[in-house]
Every structure is written in C-alpha cells, then in structure tokens.
Amino acid sequence: MFEIDKSQPVMVTGATGYVAGWLVKRLLEEGLRVHATVRNPADKDRLRYLDAAAAEAPGTLTFFKADLLDQGSFDEAMAGCAVVFHTASPFTSKIQDPERDLVRPALEGTRNVLEAVNRTASVRRVVLTSSCAAIYGDNLDLKEKGLAALDESVWNTSSSLKHQAYSYSKTVAEQAAWALAKQQERWQLVVVNPSLVMGPGISPFATSESFSLMRQLGDGTMKAGVPDWPIGVVDVRDLAEAHLRAAFLPDAEGRHIISGHDTSFMGMAKVLAPRFGKDFPLPRNTLPKWLVWLAGPLTNKAMTRAMVSRNVGHPWHADNSKSVQALGMHYRPLAETLEDFFVQMRDSGQFKKA
Numbered sequence: 614m615f616e617i618d619k620s621q622p623v624m625v626t627g628a629t630g631y632v633a634g635w636l637v638k639r640l641l642e643e644g645l646r647v648h649a650t651v652r653n654p655a656d657k658d659r660l661r662y663l664d665a666a667a668a669e670a671p672g673t674l675t676f677f678k679a680d681l682l683d684q685g686s687f688d689e690a691m692a693g694c695a696v697v698f699h700t701a702s703p704f705t706s707k708i709q710d711p712e713r714d715l716v717r718p719a720l721e722g723t724r725n726v727l728e729a730v731n732r733t734a735s736v737r738r739v740v741l742t743s744s745c746a747a748i749y750g751d752n753l754d755l756k757e758k759g760l761a762a763l764d765e766s767v768w769n770t771s772s773s774l775k776h777q778a779y780s781y782s783k784t785v786a787e788q789a790a791w792a793l794a795k796q797q798e799r800w801q802l803v804v805v806n807p808s809l810v811m812g813p814g815i816s817p818f819a820t821s822e823s824f825s826l827m828r829q830l831g832d833g834t835m836k837a838g839v840p841d842w843p844i845g846v847v848d849v850r851d852l853a854e855a856h857l858r859a860a861f862l863p864d865a866e867g868r869h870i871i872s873g874h875d876t877s878f879m880g881m882a883k884v885l886a887p888r889f890g891k892d893f894p895l896p897r898n899t900l901p902k903w904l905v906w907l908a909g910p911l912t913n914k915a916m917t918r919a920m921v922s923r924n925v926g927h928p929w930h931a932d933n934s935k936s937v938q939a940l941g942m943h944y945r946p947l948a949e950t951l952e953d954f955f956v957q958m959r960d961s962g963q964f965k966k967a
C-alpha cells in the first residue's frame with residue numbers, strides 16, 4: 614500500500630485537533646516520523662494524548678509551532694517531508710465574525726500551507742481535510758440541483774459569509790487548494806471530504822463541534838425533541854484510515870466523500886436509546902418544523918431560520934462509492950461509532966449540565 618518512501622517524515626497541521634489525533638496515532642503506528650504543527654507547543658496538557666500515542670508506537674513525533682495566519686510558519690516543520698496532511702481549520706459554532714473567525718484561517722491558512730509546499734522540494738503529496746460542507750451547504754441543495762445523492766463532482770454553491778459560513782469557509786479553502794495544485798506538477802493534491810465526524814477522540818476533551826453535538830444528545834439539551842435534520846456521519850477512526858490511504862495509495866486522486874451512514878439527529882438518538890436511554894435524557898421524538906423555525910434560533914444562536922427552512926425535513930444522501938472503490942474504505946457500523954463516543958463522554962463526565 615505504501616509507495617512513498619517511509620523513511621521520510623510526514624507533516625500534520627492542527628495536530629491537537631479531534632480528527633488529527635487519530636491520524637497522528639495511525640501514522641505513528643505505521644512507524645512514520647511525524648512532524649506535528651500546533652499553535653502552542655508550550656501547552657503540554659493539550660499535547661499529552663499525542664505524546665501518549667507516540668510512547669506506544671514505533672514512529673516518532675516532533676512538535677513545531679505554526680499558525681494558519683502566520684505566513685512562513687509551516688516551513689520548518691515541512692522541511693524534508695514527503696507528505697503533508699493539512700487538517701487545521703476552525704470547526705466551531707462559537708464565532709463572532711465569520712470572515713475573521715472562519716474564512717480567513719481556512720482560506721489564508723490553506724494558501725499559506727500550500728505556498729510552503731511550493732517552497733519545499735521534498736513534498737510529493739498533500740492530503741487536504743476538506744468536508745462534505747464543500748460539496749453541499751444545505752440539504753435542499755440536492756433537490757435544487759436535481760440530485761438523488763451528492764457525489765464528488767458537486768460543489769457547494771449555496772453557502773456564503775451570511776449563510777452557513779463554516780461550509781463557505783471549507784468551500785473556498787478547497788477551491789483555493791485545487792487552484793494552487795493545478796499551477797504545478799511536482800506535488801499532487803488528494804482531498805478527503807468527510808461528513809459529520811463522530812466517535813471517541815484520542816483525547817476525551819476535544820473542542821471540535823462534534824463533541825458539542827454529542828454532548829447535547831446526552832446532557833438533556835435536546836430532551837424535548839430534535840429537528841428532523843438528515844445528515845451523514847463517519848467514524849473518526851475510519852476517517853484517519855481514509856487520510857492514510859489518500860496519502861499512500863499511488864493511484865489516489867481527486868476528491869473523496871468519506872461518509873459511512875446517512876442518518877439524522879433522531880436516527881442517532883434511536884441508535885443510542887437501547888443502551889443509554891434509561892439513564893440519559895436522550896431525545897425521543899422529532900419536533901415539528903414550524904416549532905424549530907420559531908424557537909430554534911431563540912434557543913441556539915448558531916441556528917437561523919434560513920438554516921431551518923433549507924435543512925429540516927429535506928433528505929440527505931451521499932454516494933460514498935468512490936471511497937470504497939478507490940481507497941478500499943470499510944465503514945464501521947454506526948452503533949459502534951456512537952456507542953464508543955457516548956461511553957467516552959459519559960466516563961469523562963461530560964453529560965453533566967453546567
């Protein structure tokens with residue numbers, strides 16, 4: 614499977630992130646020399662789960678300080694690397710200014726990393742962690758585009774700074790990456806486009822939005838019910854595997870939808886209910902759309918009426934067949950992902966209401 618010289622180091626941006634954690638762990642298990650960029654290498658507490666992964670694996674881990682908005686800050690970590698995994702990008706709903714907090718770090722950060730790649734002769738492949746959010750913005754996009762399912766040829770054209778700014782940030786960042794990749798021939802860009810990532814982190818205290826969603830399912834925030842909001846889900850461990858295959862399979866090319874299951878918030882609650890429903894206030898029913906439209910934005914600042922109108926009650930389907938055929942992906946059952954995640958959050962005390 615591995616055609617690229619494994620004696621050369623590989624680099625991972627945003628190594629402290631939820632998705633990057635499993636990726637770094639898997640690279641270390643493969644015996645690779647991992648150059649991990651973090652914003653604050655002095656914050657040892659944030660690095661301890663990565664250090665623990667390195668202690669158990671044959672590979673080696675070296676931390677480097679880099680910030681997406683600091684041009685040139687990735688050069689030192691990248692020196693000599695064959696592969697660059699660019700995962701760093703803000704994934705949070707806690708934003709004040711979408712341009713400053715989401716789009717600039719995603720877009721300028723991608724440009725800064727890829728300009729460093731252009732300066733680093735050893736790099737042969739870049740794996741970009743994009744998102745299904747760069748393929749669609751709202752579930753209604755499928756109907757508006759006359760699609761039964763999303764595939765890799767589709768681009769998100771419905772998001773903007775004012776509507777679904779995170780999805781917009783991922784779209785413009787991936788587009789910028791393809792534009793830069795096409796200007797040269799030395800390195801190849803391979804993109805993974807995960808749907809909502811769930812499953813236990815290597816740290817139980819990750820700050821990714823994935824953790825906020827699972828917390829709300831278990832801590833009673835959603836006990837009155839959930840919107841009928843179809844969505845795709847992939848396991849964080851499967852996503853790490855997809856990154857490795859995108860990096861090391863010689864023929865990997867283009868974009869890849871990495872999504873194991875078409876589900877919904879209610880679908881996830883139903884999977885969790887048999888094992889945890891007795892002890893935790895999981896949602897038991899779906900809220901009517903008019904109620905979500907009326908009350909949703911009042912209870913959740915990140916939800917707008919346009920988001921409710923364009924997503925609630927509209928189906929979501931993605932065609933993951935390219936990932937299965939080209940990357941050989943196998944997706945674990947949804948119950949395994951959600952139950953493992955729920956147990957991790959329960960055992961680390963994260964379902965207690967503040």
Ligand code: NAP
Binds near residue numbers: 682702743806819823
């Ligand atoms: P996360 O845990 O919040 O990780 C984001 C990472 O980006 C963190 O390491 C963070 O560093 C880093 N970062 C943010 N701003 C930065 C800056 N200015 N300079 C340097 N690093 C910066 O979120 P995640 O869920 O793992 O997301 C990782 C990637 O997967 C992102 O590209 C995201 O868009 C993509 N993705 C995630 C999902 C999902 O459901 N989780 C789905 C599809 C795609 P700090 O640790 O220092 O904050």
